[in-house]
Amino acid sequence: MAPVDVMAWGVSIDHLLECKTGQLVFEDFLRTEYSEENLLFWLACEDYKKIARDTEMTAAAKRIYGEFVQVDAPRQINIDCVTREEISKSLSQPGPNCFDRAQKLIYGLMENDCYPRFLKSEIYQALLERAEQQ
Template sequence: MIHKSVLCTVKKNPLKMIRLCCFPTDPLGDVETWSESVDKVLSCKAGQIAFREFLKSEYSEENILFWLACEEYKKIKTVPEMISSANRIYSEFVQTESPRQINIDCGTRENITNNISKPTLASFDTAQKHIYSLLARDCYPRFLKSDIYQGLLRRNDSR
């Protein structure tokens, strides 16, 4: 299996590049389907990378990073791993003044804070649903209009 390395230059800023590498097949084969729904973007590794780059350009990368961390968290099988991961997610994204603090209501933040000492696999569900809604309603439509996505579409069409 050959891994391809794809470098896409965004039209307006030639110095801004998205690196999509280490994929068994061309990662941009699905780029047109990303316009169908935010789920299509989030279910594809290349889509996640492109969406993350867009969010980074808007200074809101913490949203997709939190959402992805929650997806990984739900796959945890052991209690010690769950406790460790929950504390990492809390200190990175939820705790007030955390480095990548997400924008959630104070009730949700307080609920997570009060229960972080005994986390469950559902500990971050409310916050994750809120962030997903923000991504879907607010960020995703702008992503579809962005130079990043439009550049990837043009690159895909020119093949």
């Protein structure tokens, strides 16, 4: 892991999310807070947007809905009932943007809540210290 990467993670959540290693470290941190579903949902949405074929999109949408969105999902994300209902209604013919609103909500939650705590965490501080010594 390059010291430059570790330092860049402190600049913005986007720098952190653009880096595969950053994603893994952030996921480890979120797991300690029992909130890794936020990052996993966000990443699933990023992958979902890259799907071109309708049949694959429908299957992926149902998988994401079942894992993260529906009430009592194994990794249920914290979104409002209107957004949850909107996604539910779009499942029969999901478009590439069917998770956009929920993804923005979760991004905001990570950016304003999880990310600042990550920057103060022992996990990040230890990596930063190591990076600054190189």
